[in-house]
Amino acid sequence: MIFAQIFDTINNGLLVIDREMTVKYWNRWMAMHSGIAADEIVGTSLFSYFPELDQPHFRRNCKSVLQFGNFCYFSQRLHKYLFPMSAPGSLADSFDHMQQSCSMGPLRNKDNKVEMLYISVQDVTEVVSYQKKLVIMNHTDQLTGVYNRNYMEPHLVKEIERCRRYDHNMSLLMIDVDLFKIINDNYGHPCGDYALKTICERITSNIRKSDSLIRYGGDEFCIIMPETSEKDAYKVAETIRKSISDHPFTFADMTFNTTISIGVATLDQSTDDVESMLKKADEALYSAKQSGRNSVT
Amino acid sequence: MLKSLLIVDDSPVARMIIKKCLPAEHGLQIYEAGNGQEGVEQYRTHNPDLTLMDLTMPIMNGFEAVEHIRGLDPEAVIIVSTADIQEKVIQRVKDLGALYTMKKPPSKKSLTEALERGAEAFAQVQK
């Protein structure tokens, strides 16, 4: 009696299936969120309502529960969800489906033999939503909205490893705004901030989605460009350089020009880790500065 | 009728369990060996009617022992006893000339069956 009530009132999806994958029990939470009533689905195959579950991975885990009395877990990280349902309330705006953390375990008969298995479904959409926000905040530069340095190091490590593994090209641009201090000094800090924002906008409109723009320091930026040869990186760098130098900046009633210098580094035998990549790009940037600024090296 | 039985298993407990599962009035002369090599020697000495053979054993495993014994006596009746009863294992053991594979742990039922099938095969080769 009590357990039957808990089954139907608990704030969790619960269902029971037998060895043939026939649904035996389906609690109200499942009915409410799936739109499938218990008397519709009970007695039919789980796969007839959820064909996308009929995969080696899911079957393998079911078998391990039925064969060994094992407990299995379907993490939100990998699966996002097992049962497609809509995300609750306003979270539906940012998630196509309710994010779920599911587990399954054995149900034994009087002789201790595993006869059925249960699946429990927990709605973790809200938690995932917070996680996403935190990750974004942690990776975003407040002022310009581009990536920050926290994001750079691990991302660069991963990209370098990936490109080396598949023997792909990869380039890195190091960018510095020429004489940025003068903008701040002459027109004030709000204007400096505006310049940085505008520079980011212009750069963003000249790179691909797969490239990542990072604010590396005060007026220093960095672009990670996967699948990009030295020649192509140089071309992009030139376009970016011109997009800054060829169009004046207007803030309040002030109009001014500024330029940037860019150092290019490409993955090769001698530069094959984060440190050597950054070092090479830094050196290139330094010589761009030496050669009179507003240039690409 | 079987008169003698050789039990080859590295585990004394496994051999004890097999003896416990034998029918009460079996009347068999029982020989024991603790690894494949000893098993081959015992077989050579006693020429038992039926051999029960474990697979995982030190010094010489059951696969090799079956092969050796069948080399000595192509009509040797050997039943393999193992917990790992994969299709592959069963096939390999069969190819080496064992009668069949029984699952570990044994039971009164599975040993009664082993003695029956063993006796049948033994009668065949006697003819």
Next chain:
Amino acid sequence: MNAAAEEVFSSEEKDILQEVMNIAFGQATAELAEVIDIFVILSVPNIKVVKGRDLPGYFINEMDGSSVVNLIEQNFLGKFSGQAMLIFPSGAEKELIKLFNQENAEGTYDVDIDTLEQETLIEVGNILIGACIGKITELLSDFVTYDPPRLVVQDLAESSPSHFPVDEDSFAISIRTVFRFEQQNVEGYLFLITKQRSIKWLKKALQSFLESFM
């Protein structure tokens, strides 16, 4: 079995324990292959009795020096209680993914490779651990529940005794097997560390196991 085992088990108990583990791991191998299509070879289990404080040193010894590993740990709870530790050498995840996530080749999961690799390790680990413990407890007429498995990448040399579910002065039984996946060249270790309070139950269960054949 080692010297410390003499303090805990009689020689008959040791023999039964060894044979129960032989059977359990053998059955687990067969059923993983036949039922779940996981082709794994489990070595004859090596059983040792270890003092809680000696566990970290014991692990490093047993692992032939490779101390940075992927460790999947999972607690199991029943009359037979303790911690399972499945140890893959680092790098094994790349091989395992070829074995276990063929589905992903068709783009089932929209996740980065790290997540996929980690989750594959956890899934494979969970099934291996569950198969071995499930068979042991079935033979000994017990059944257990589990905590979700956790994946830790760690240096075993830096693990402290408090990491293990065993008091420094208590005895733990370590059941170790080396497993190897047939199709991929991946090897690892599975340790089952039982708590001291399971030892009393285990001694009884071993006797009952033997008596069940009378």
